[in-house]
Amino acid sequence: MSESRSIHPLNPSRRRLLKAGGALMTLLVTPVGMAQSAARILAVRVWPSRDYTRITLEGADLLKYNFQIVKNPERLVIDLEGVEFDSMLQSLPDKISETDPYIRLIRAGRNRPGVVRLVVELKSEISPQVFSLPPAGSYGHRLVLDLYPTVEADPLMALIEKRSPEDAVIGSGKPGAAEDNPFRISRDSARSPATPAANDRPARISRPSLQLITIALDPGHGGEDPGAIGARGTYEKTVTLEIGRRLKAKIDAEPNMRAMLTRDADFFVPLGQRVEKARRVQADLFVSIHADAFIRPDARGSSVFVLSDRGATSTAARWLANKENSADLIGGVNLGVKDSHLAKTLLDLSQTATLNDSMKVAKAVLSELGGINQLHKGSVEQASFAVLKAPDIPSMLVETAFISNPEEEKRLTDDAYQDKMADAMLRGIKRYFAKNPPLNRNKVALKD
Structure with missing residues (x-):
């Protein structure tokens, strides 16, 4: 006996629901659905x-x-x-x-x-x-x-090649030709060029008593990491690079000094690599340049920081160090690649001489900054900045001004103020080295 079933037509509301479901399924498998x-x-x-x-x-x-x-x-x-x-x-x-x-x-x-x-x-x-x-x-x-x-550039060789003895111009008549060179020859020590050898290779000029002071300048942030941003849209990374370039030019113009920049353009450098670059050129001093922000827009003034092995000297210093130490997260570091130099950049707390020298040069620079800008604190502050952890190089971090303060932001973008800031930092650095000459390991011996 067969069973018969009656088929009832769909009611209008159910038909509309099935149509909508079918349209959705079609959308999901078509290019339009894929785009969504x-x-x-x-x-x-x-x-x-x-x-x-x-x-x-x-x-x-x-x-x-x-x-x-x-x-x-x-x-x-x-x-x-x-x-x-x-x-x-x-x-x-x-x-x-x-x-x-x-x-x-x-x-x-x-x-x-x-x-x-x-x-x-x-x-x-x-x-x-x-x-x-x-x-x-x-x-x-x-x-x-x-x-x-594939072959990493050697920062020390690049530094030497840019400032080789052959670059010195004696009696050329060009204003400032010799002044730009840290291998500059004083008038008392200048001598006539030696007679060319048979192979016509240029003779080098001997300066056995010349001791070059090498300074690593570290413009903070860069590339993916803009640093602090002022109310007018000024990037900290732009200000620090401009001041760093000005300071480098002034240092290079000194007869016994030369400078290298950890970055000379708008790109990101991890904190550990900044320290490693300074160590590879056997720097006598590491200067990290910043123009940070604070949670209050009325915060103002210049500051100088050195590393602390006992905690921060103030709540603001601790806050600032934590903020700066997060630069690698913002800038973007490949954590899958092990840094073979990482162990070398960790702080050795037994290096008390390095910390003492850091404090000396920081005090000298802070004193000079007080002549061109209000000081945020009247003394050098300390905090655990990762970028200051070179165990063998006196290091300091200079906060040129607060970019979060509208008035100071305006000054930080002014060419004249940037130049004054670079001049003040140079005066402080020269005061320090006048009383604390660098170690003999950095003495350059140039032979004929």
Whole structure:
């Protein structure tokens, strides 16, 4: 016996519900639906420098990726999964400068459904570091591509090459030709150039008594890390670099001094690498330059800090040190790469002589700063700044002024004030070295 069933037509409300569900399923499997679920790129940034070039892709969510190096010609290929090729990624090729030391150009486009491919055409072989960063500061999820040269530049050789004895000009008639050189020859010690040898190689000028004082200048922040931002939009990283450049020029003009910058452009340098750069050039002094902010806009004045092995001397000093020590989180450090120099930069509390010298030079500089600006505190402060932890180099951190104070922010962007700040710092440094000559290990012996 067969069973018969009667089929009733759907009521109008149920029919509309099924249609809506079907439309939703269609949306999820079509390209339009994929675009709605794709990871969204918030920003793309490129930071070129001689040290390395960084490309940053910032997303609202974690970006999935694969990368590979392709040879002949040299290329770095990155596949971004689940990302739509939108206007933000389309703008990336336009951000590459012809002067970039490592990137020739970037090509970007859809490689296959749901995958965007970036092809970075390189000027030479590189050693890439590609890594993700969790949200930090004002940034979302970041995918970072750091393109390093395969042979790391030696900062000491670069410093020597820039200031070689052959660069000294004697009797050239050019104003300031010799004054720019730390190997400058005084009129009493100048002598006629030696007769060229048979191989026509230029003879070097002997200065056996010359002792060069090497100073590492560290403009705070840079690149992905803007530092503090003033009410008028001034970046701390911009101010510190400008003052650092001015101070370097003044130091290089001294007859027995030379300076190196831990960064000479707008790029990020991890805190540990800043210290390591100073140690590699056998610096006699490390000066970190800042223009920070405080929670109150009325905070004002210049300050000088040295390292503390017993805790901060004030609540504000502790707050500031914690803020500065977070720079690596904001700037973005590849935690997957072990720093072989890290152990060398840790503080050895037995190095009391280094801490004592740091206090001496800090007092001299603070005294000079008081002549051009109000002092935030009348004495040198101490806190556990990571960037001051070189065990063998006297180190200080100079807060030129509070960028969070509208009046001081305006002064910090003024060329004349920046020059006065550099002059004051130089006077303090010279006062210190006049009474505390550097160790003999940094004495330069130049032979014919």
